[in-house]
Amino acid sequence: MSNAPGEPPRTATEPPARSAALAILLNPWLNLPRPARATQRMIRASPAVFWFTFILWSMFFGAVANGLGVWHNTLSVATWTRVDVGTAVSMASWQKPELLERSLAEAWTHWWAANGALGVAFVVLAPAVLAACATIAAWLQLPIVHVGGALRGSFARAFHSVVAGIGLLTVLLATVGAAIVSAFHWDWQRLALVATPPWRNEIIDPTALAIVCFFAGWSLLLFWLTCAARAAGDAEARTAPGPRCEGCGYDLTHRPDHGRCPECGLSLEASLNLEARRPRRGWERGDGIARWLSDSVQILVRGERFYQSLQTRRPLRASAAFARWHLVAVGMGAATWLVTMLLGHQKSSSHLVTAVSISLFAAPLMGWATHRFVAAAVTTAWFARQGLAGSAVAGLVLTYESAFLWVFCLANGLLLTSYWLFGDWLTSLLGRQFWNTLLGGPTEPIAVLFVNAALILTWMLRFHRCLRSVRFANF
Ligand SMILES: [Zn+2]
Numbered sequence: 001m002s003n004a005p006g007e008p009p010r011t012a013t014e015p016p017a018r019s020a021a022l023a024i025l026l027n028p029w030l031n032l033p034r035p036a037r038a039t040q041r042m043i044r045a046s047p048a049v050f051w052f053t054f055i056l057w058s059m060f061f062g063a064v065a066n067g068l069g070v071w072h073n074t075l076s077v078a079t080w081t082r083v084d085v086g087t088a089v090s091m092a093s094w095q096k097p098e099l100l101e102r103s104l105a106e107a108w109t110h111w112w113a114a115n116g117a118l119g120v121a122f123v124v125l126a127p128a129v130l131a132a133c134a135t136i137a138a139w140l141q142l143p144i145v146h147v148g149g150a151l152r153g154s155f156a157r158a159f160h161s162v163v164a165g166i167g168l169l170t171v172l173l174a175t176v177g178a179a180i181v182s183a184f185h186w187d188w189q190r191l192a193l194v195a196t197p198p199w200r201n202e203i204i205d206p207t208a209l210a211i212v213c214f215f216a217g218w219s220l221l222l223f224w225l226t227c228a229a230r231a232a233g234d235a236e237a238r239t240a241p242g243p244r245c246e247g248c249g250y251d252l253t254h255r256p257d258h259g260r261c262p263e264c265g266l267s268l269e270a271s272l273n274l275e276a277r278r279p280r281r282g283w284e285r286g287d288g289i290a291r292w293l294s295d296s297v298q299i300l301v302r303g304e305r306f307y308q309s310l311q312t313r314r315p316l317r318a319s320a321a322f323a324r325w326h327l328v329a330v331g332m333g334a335a336t337w338l339v340t341m342l343l344g345h346q347k348s349s350s351h352l353v354t355a356v357s358i359s360l361f362a363a364p365l366m367g368w369a370t371h372r373f374v375a376a377a378v379t380t381a382w383f384a385r386q387g388l389a390g391s392a393v394a395g396l397v398l399t400y401e402s403a404f405l406w407v408f409c410l411a412n413g414l415l416l417t418s419y420w421l422f423g424d425w426l427t428s429l430l431g432r433q434f435w436n437t438l439l440g441g442p443t444e445p446i447a448v449l450f451v452n453a454a455l456i457l458t459w460m461l462r463f464h465r466c467l468r469s470v471r472f473a474n475f
Helices: 019-030 035-044 047-072 104-145 151-163 166-193 206-232 268-272 289-301 303-308 316-343 349-384 393-422 425-430 432-439 443-468
Strands: 075-077 099-101
Touching (some): 019 166, 035 151, 035 206, 047 166, 104 349, 206 316, 289 316, 303 393, 303 443, 349 393, 393 425
């Protein structure tokens, strides 16, 4: 709620007024385009108001989902039976579909009879389900949010930042759901108009549209939540520790600028001279594709050395753009790869468009999830041991480590291209019988799982080493 003219400006330190409860309640909607503000307001809410807001809008989310179900029921296809001719099923053997239109009231009765109990359960259980999802999301945001203080406090702030996004989540459910329901209705109406078989042509496939909308919605939500997480860190908990030895963390407050660390023997110059230790370069000096590329190559080839010379007391915003461009590039790379692979095949243009759109979103989403999982797993262990107390280096390393996603792209790309070109060569190589009995499944998909699991472990070790090289950073 904005202040009326003439009112004194409200500050963060002001005790919550009575009208603040309403402001919190409407916060997920009023601050929809402002994730940082929505988060800060949510964090300031009293526990009672916060949980009331969360439960109310969670149940509203459940109700919106049910509303979409009822709307979907206003149209259905009556006779979509299939006649099998021997073993082969031809399109010509499909019976002509007949449309069944219902008023909203009829649709409600029909839907209530079929799905009523499930719908009520969905509304009642929505707070519990969304709380569980928000807990996982808050954990994934922890490396960005925790900049000092108690770990529990940071987790609570991360949770509040995720809950602040419930307005966007509901808007996405409503818009993406509406697009999907409309696409299905439009498709059915079109099919009913066609006089002769085949009734399904390839102009638009509602299932594909649903998948594309779903992925695009997720991408927007995760972008919003990441902006929110950057605003959730407790700035007051971030401490600037006195000068330390960058090799071992020894307190150098009362030491001269020259000489050696009495603990590990590292020269004090190497720890205390900003220009010698951490000169600003590459992406830190400004964005640009050349700097982005050269920094990415350095991170991949000499990761620890890169972090040893990175300035850590800088806002996350700049390095967040570095990570964002990697996700965009991964999506474009995946789409290009898929187009190249599909070029030689007889595919309809709608299939091609669908496949490209999905890979444009799906590849970055899978990359994001893997990246955040690795970062959260490793940094939580560091936080629990107080290894990075009072600093924001975890979030910084997280954003720059996005360059490692290209190792996943390369490995998966090579493996999938080899399957595409040479079929089940791996099965022939390893012997079908042996691997089937050992792994209980086809060799090719299991090989993909193995490769990715190995890469995740490698990334965890790498992340650990990178954090070690910045934990005592003075600048
Ligand atoms: Zn030392």
